[in-house]
Amino acid sequence: MTALLSVERLHIGSGGRSAPILDDVSFAVSDGETVGVLGASGSGKTSLALSLLGLLPQSLETRGRVVFDGYNMLERAAGARRNLRGRRISMVFQEPLTALNPRQRVGAQVAEVARAHGERDAQKAMRGAVDMLHRAGLTDAGTRALRYPHELSGGERQRVLLAMALLLDPALLVADEPTSALDVTVQAQVLQLLRTLQRERGMAMLLVSHDLGVIATTCSRTMVLHDGRVVEDTATPQLLAAPEHPQARALVDAVRPAGRGA
Amino acid sequence: MAANTWQRLLADRPARIAGGVLSAAAIAAVLAPWISPYDPTLQPDPVALRLVAPSWHHLFGTDPFSRDVLSRILHGARVSLGVAAGAMLLSVTLGAALGALAAVMGGWVDSIVSGLVDVLIAMPRLLVVIALVATFGALSPWWLIVLIGGSGWLTTARIVRAEFRDHLQREYVLAARALGASRWRLVWRHLLPAVAPQVAVAAALALAAVIPLEAALSFVGLGIQPPLPSWGNILLDGTDYLTSAWWLVVFPIAAVTLTVGSALVLADRLRTAIAGEERAR
Amino acid sequence: MTRRLIARALHAAAVCAVVATSVFALLQFAPGDPFATALDGTDVPPNVRAEWRARYGFDLPPLERFAHWGGALVRGELGYSASRHRAVAEVVRDALPRTLVLVGAALILGFAVGVGAALLQVRHHGRWQDRVLGALTLGGVAMPEFLVGLLAMTWLGARWRIFPVAGLGSLGDATAWPLWERAADYLWHLALPAAVLALAVASRVARHQRAALLGVMREDFIRTARAKGLGEWDVLLRHALPNAIGPVIALLGLALPSLVGGAALIERIFGWPGMGLTLFDALLARDYPLVLAAVLLATLVAVVARTLTDLVADVVAPRRVPVP
Numbered sequence: 007m008t009a010l011l012s013v014e015r016l017h018i019g020s021g022g023r024s025a026p027i028l029d030d031v032s033f034a035v036s037d038g039e040t041v042g043v044l045g046a047s048g049s050g051k052t053s054l055a056l057s058l059l060g061l062l063p064q065s066l067e068t069r070g071r072v073v074f075d076g077y078n079m080l081e082r083a084a085g086a087r088r089n090l091r092g093r094r095i096s097m098v099f100q101e102p103l104t105a106l107n108p109r110q111r112v113g114a115q116v117a118e119v120a121r122a123h124g125e126r127d128a129q130k131a132m133r134g135a136v137d138m139l140h141r142a143g144l145t146d147a148g149t150r151a152l153r154y155p156h157e158l159s160g161g162e163r164q165r166v167l168l169a170m171a172l173l174l175d176p177a178l179l180v181a182d183e184p185t186s187a188l189d190v191t192v193q194a195q196v197l198q199l200l201r202t203l204q205r206e207r208g209m210a211m212l213l214v215s216h217d218l219g220v221i222a223t224t225c226s227r228t229m230v231l232h233d234g235r236v237v238e239d240t241a242t243p244q245l246l247a248a249p250e251h252p253q254a255r256a257l258v259d260a261v262r263p264a265g266r267g268a
Numbered sequence: 269m270a271a272n273t274w275q276r277l278l279a280d281r282p283a284r285i286a287g288g289v290l291s292a293a294a295i296a297a298v299l300a301p302w303i304s305p306y307d308p309t310l311q312p313d314p315v316a317l318r319l320v321a322p323s324w325h326h327l328f329g330t331d332p333f334s335r336d337v338l339s340r341i342l343h344g345a346r347v348s349l350g351v352a353a354g355a356m357l358l359s360v361t362l363g364a365a366l367g368a369l370a371a372v373m374g375g376w377v378d379s380i381v382s383g384l385v386d387v388l389i390a391m392p393r394l395l396v397v398i399a400l401v402a403t404f405g406a407l408s409p410w411w412l413i414v415l416i417g418g419s420g421w422l423t424t425a426r427i428v429r430a431e432f433r434d435h436l437q438r439e440y441v442l443a444a445r446a447l448g449a450s451r452w453r454l455v456w457r458h459l460l461p462a463v464a465p466q467v468a469v470a471a472a473l474a475l476a477a478v479i480p481l482e483a484a485l486s487f488v489g490l491g492i493q494p495p496l497p498s499w500g501n502i503l504l505d506g507t508d509y510l511t512s513a514w515w516l517v518v519f520p521i522a523a524v525t526l527t528v529g530s531a532l533v534l535a536d537r538l539r540t541a542i543a544g545e546e547r548a549r
Numbered sequence: 550m551t552r553r554l555i556a557r558a559l560h561a562a563a564v565c566a567v568v569a570t571s572v573f574a575l576l577q578f579a580p581g582d583p584f585a586t587a588l589d590g591t592d593v594p595p596n597v598r599a600e601w602r603a604r605y606g607f608d609l610p611p612l613e614r615f616a617h618w619g620g621a622l623v624r625g626e627l628g629y630s631a632s633r634h635r636a637v638a639e640v641v642r643d644a645l646p647r648t649l650v651l652v653g654a655a656l657i658l659g660f661a662v663g664v665g666a667a668l669l670q671v672r673h674h675g676r677w678q679d680r681v682l683g684a685l686t687l688g689g690v691a692m693p694e695f696l697v698g699l700l701a702m703t704w705l706g707a708r709w710r711i712f713p714v715a716g717l718g719s720l721g722d723a724t725a726w727p728l729w730e731r732a733a734d735y736l737w738h739l740a741l742p743a744a745v746l747a748l749a750v751a752s753r754v755a756r757h758q759r760a761a762l763l764g765v766m767r768e769d770f771i772r773t774a775r776a777k778g779l780g781e782w783d784v785l786l787r788h789a790l791p792n793a794i795g796p797v798i799a800l801l802g803l804a805l806p807s808l809v810g811g812a813a814l815i816e817r818i819f820g821w822p823g824m825g826l827t828l829f830d831a832l833l834a835r836d837y838p839l840v841l842a843a844v845l846l847a848t849l850v851a852v853v854a855r856t857l858t859d860l861v862a863d864v865v866a867p868r869r870v871p872v873p
Contacts, residue, residue, distance in 0.1 A: 092778035394810030480693035529691030
């Protein structure tokens, strides 16, 4: 099976002064696979997620390649990369309030994905958006689509982001801490929804989190990121049973007393 | 904190260039009597040396009365920049004092000062000053300073009031008050040094506002009176010869633009330095 | 919204009252009156002078004159202009629209150009386009309007004769021309003074707008927009600009008084017979009612325009009241 996404020796520097954000990271994701990226804050996991779509700030220097659909996402020449974003590869962000445009109705923000990829019929795009919002579990999606982000709750906003990411049936979804800004009960609902939609569509997913519980219930394979390096990359059950790297062990042990590990 | 802001500013190239231009202008103004090639009011030969184009003898040319334009601009800097500096000092001092008073006293003092600022800031300053000067007739440079400076304190008062109110709610101020420091001691020892960079921004902005104001007043014949040269009245002399003697308008315009631009760049870079310092903390 | 409107209207009224009172009070200190300029040095007998003064109310005590003047003002009467031999209201009726046209054209043109320049700068942030426009806008802010006007007049008007140098329209029997020709001639004469003022507006707008846009471009939702696959121009126009334009409109409102002041000088330089030129003429003639009316109306224009920009800024302000 050929890889959908392959990251080859990715290095992200932070301007030379301090240690690199990511150092020599290589891995691959196949069609339909769910991969977790586990790491403490500051381990470089958000930068990794952003680099997959080529969304890193321009001030950071990168080396290596991020090949998706045969195209290197780190190349600046815009056209091809732009065409992949939102259609073949999309992203859900950590903080759903700031990730939404405060001055645009949420329905329009979802419909905009279709319009960015060639849908000329505004009404058709809006119908598609409302339908997707409904499938993302937003109750009363027809009227809610006309609301502004600040008029929705945190969980509802995350559903909007999810609808936006999944509207065009992407092959890979990158989810960066999709539930950590939410209340615990809402967290479980959104996670369940994510799993359902992912299974329905046979979409591959890269789930980035600091929470082993979140990853363990969702991902078949887990990478542990520490100080910008992948220190462990194995099947999730194996990681839970016998973590090899000390940092991985620390993360696994940290959740065991709470009784949520395997 | 304030000390670091100054260091940041010194390390910034645009700020150093702007500061250099302003310093050079100030030095030229002070040294004008010694570095000017000619007497600025001397009319050596109103026929033969009238409106001579720039040359090695007269770098900036001569005016309709055969006076040397470079010497007039250098002496004009004395008057224009002197009035501007005086007016700037007056308006910044007045503004800082009133802004601080409003923020520290609060209550009705704050209401009066803020209300006054709100009303006065809506008035076109240039027109008000013109009306005032026209009323009193020709004024000495000292009165010009009072008038221009007295009408320019609003922006500074706004900035200082906002900064003071911000600092008054910070923890170090609350801590000092809890320890029993008196209100005015607090202002003097802690608040003023802390807001000094912001006051400097206000001062640079005030300078950038005041130089064109003096030039405009003299340009309409209401400011500095001939034969005393100022950048504005050199321009006024030039307006009748727009087609024949470009040097009469171009050089004073360049002088005004360079100094105002430098003051603006300085204000801008200082703001950036303050923001950088706030972020770094 | 209604409450804000009322508050703004009260503010405007307060400003005008303060301006009226202070300008009137100051003119009382002024040496001489219109008759002094007209009559000094001539041998008009004192009793005739006194009679003329009495006819126009110059013999009354200042407070009483102020009361008269204020009362008339409220009724919409602005007094009689001795230098123009017409009612001040008539002079104003001719001059004010011309100033409004000049300032309005400059505002609209300058705002559009300024926002466009800022968008270009942010699109090419840090590259030569950004630097060149940055230098130009700095120059536009640093060089006072009347100096730009003088330069434009020297080269575009007097030397190269591309634009007319003074007045509202061409001399001669313009009334006989067809309407469109008269309109074209009017615009022809408006072009240079309006462009000079617009340049000043555009430079200020561009500098504020660039800073505001760069601030918004750091926000998370810009990243979301890019993740959707939007192009950079769509990101700028659809997501960054709507969130960055409100504060700039508010700042423009604050800069309006100085714009009105600059417009007065521009009118004088280009001989555009609006309120600014009227003010300068009236000052020279010591025509108090006209001076008062001119300063008052200039302030009124600034205040009304500022009220409008404040309201617009309110409407386009970011909707960012988070739910608890």
